[in-house]
Amino acid sequence: NFRMHCFQTPTGIKFIAATDLLLTDLTDALKSVYRLYCDYALKNPFYNLEMPIRSDMFDTMLLKLVQTS
Numbered sequence: 001n002f003r004m005h006c007f008q009t010p011t012g013i014k015f016i017a018a019t020d021l022l023l024t025d026l027t028d029a030l031k032s033v034y035r036l037y038c039d040y041a042l043k044n045p046f047y048n049l050e051m052p053i054r055s056d057m058f059d060t061m062l063l064k065l066v067q068t069s
Helices: 027-042 056-068
Strands: 003-008 014-019
Touching (some): 003 027, 014 027
Antiparallel strands (some): 003 014
């Protein structure tokens, strides 16, 4: 069994996480992921929306966020 969490931005980008049933609300965590996405993907002039995120700093900060949540 698992629980699905979804955060949709005003521009329509969706951040989805599958967790165990013990986690009831990931809204703040998914908003933090969105902030990281904005900082390390959208602000990169070479990134476009169709590309996968290829940023070591994004990966590092995302791992740090997940470990502290």
